[in-house]
Amino acid sequence: MTPKVLFAATDTAWQEYEGHLGHALAAAGIEAELSPEAGPPETVDYIVYAPSSKLKDFTPFTRLKAVLNLWAGVEHVVGNQTLRVPLARMVDQGLTEGMVEWVTGHVLRHHLNIDHALSHQSGEWVRHVPPLARHRPVTVLGLGALGAASAQALAGLNFPVTGWSRTPRDVAGIDCLSGPAGLEEALARAEILVLLLPLTPGTEDLINAAHIDQLPRGAVILNPGRGRLIDDDALLAALDAGHLGHATLDVFRTEPLPPDHPFWAHPKVTVTPHIASETRPDTASEVIAENIRRGEAGEPFLHLVDRDRGY
Structure with a gap:
């Protein structure tokens, strides 16, 4: 089954990431349905997530395998009680x-x-x-x-x-x-x-x-x-x-x-206006694609958040 990937972030971020994510998924050998629109939530397998997203309730996503954070920081999502699947933070070269x-x-x-x-x-x-x-x-x-x-x-x-x-x-x-x-x-x-x-x-x-x-x-x-x-x-x-x-x-x-x-x-x-380190769409997309590949192959996800520690 082709995995469905929801990109839950801003419209600007989608414009920046769409091409890079598509390329990275193809390079990882993953044929996925990638969209900024959820459609039926019970059909979504992965959520690429920015904590600034309007999405706050993960309960309807009953088929969800993992949430893949776009940011290194997870403090705005790690405490979400509706999120009960693996959460991966962004570790990007x-x-x-x-x-x-x-x-x-x-x-x-x-x-x-x-x-x-x-x-x-x-x-x-x-x-x-x-x-x-x-x-x-x-x-x-x-x-x-x-x-x-x-x-x-x-x-x-x-x-x-x-x-x-x-x-x-x-x-x-x-x-x-x-x-x-x-x-x-x-x-x-x-x-x-x-x-x-x-x-x-x-x-x-x-x-x-x-x-x-x-x-x-x-x-x-x-x-x-x-x-x-x-x-x-x-x-x-x-x-x-x-x-x-x-x-x-x-x-x-x-x-x-x-x-x-x-x-x-x-x-x-x-x-300095929060410029010390910015997630780069090209390299970040490679990290996300690798985690989706791992999820589909039944391998452990990279960079999982420890909920007890908060990071």
């Missing part, structure tokens, strides 16, 4: 490459003090020589696919990298810590802190006043992970007090970031 480039670029920007150089083109010959990378400790919170890849890229540039995760991980070339005591040590080391944790009840507001106080004075925070990992008020207070040197933020509690938000005008905050 293009997404990973984009995140590594953003993280590496901004770590180097702060390490080399490029902002200072750009703002002091006055004709005065003042030399500010940065330390070597091996003398600039970096901590990455979150050692999933994006965190591990970013940490290893930084270690490849000779930064001493500490990685932290809630449960023990082993990433080659990275000093991996875990648990509450490990978090304290990881923060205490971080001249540059990179946040790549998933958003769960256990990570929301993790970077609060108490944890910010554990960072070295002058530390820089980079957040391309989730906006709600940070207590915004605590962050602003630490920047104003001089405890933190800068924050470069790509994700926010409210997106788009409101024009009157204090982050926009703060001299120690850089805003």
Whole structure:
């Protein structure tokens, strides 16, 4: 039987993905019926899903084999009580490459003090020589696919990298810590802190006043992970007090970031508009097609979400 695949996302996303998904399914040897219209829900085998979709009730989809998330983040769907089939998050090489480039670029920007150089083109010959990378400790919170890849890229540039995760991980070339005591040590080391944790009840507001106080004075925070990992008020207070040197933020509690938000005008905050890593339709379609192939072959799905952990 030809599997029926529902694309549950925006019209714009469908226009971007239709051709790529069709090509990827054909390359995987899958002849599927792909549509943005559900038709009779009891005939749908797979749902390619964006959490921004209007689809919230999965109960009518009685033949459903899996929901394949278009985004890396699943916090807006993982708690849906009507979803009782396997949920796969997006782990895409293009997404990973984009995140590594953003993280590496901004770590180097702060390490080399490029902002200072750009703002002091006055004709005065003042030399500010940065330390070597091996003398600039970096901590990455979150050692999933994006965190591990970013940490290893930084270690490849000779930064001493500490990685932290809630449960023990082993990433080659990275000093991996875990648990509450490990978090304290990881923060205490971080001249540059990179946040790549998933958003769960256990990570929301993790970077609060108490944890910010554990960072070295002058530390820089980079957040391309989730906006709600940070207590915004605590962050602003630490920047104003001089405890933190800068924050470069790509994700926010409210997106788009409101024009009157204090982050926009703060001299120690850089805003990038959620561009650190974007799912690329061509490579993401290959991941989706492989999971559909696996489902049809009776093989285990890739990148399944652990409902208890929330990611």
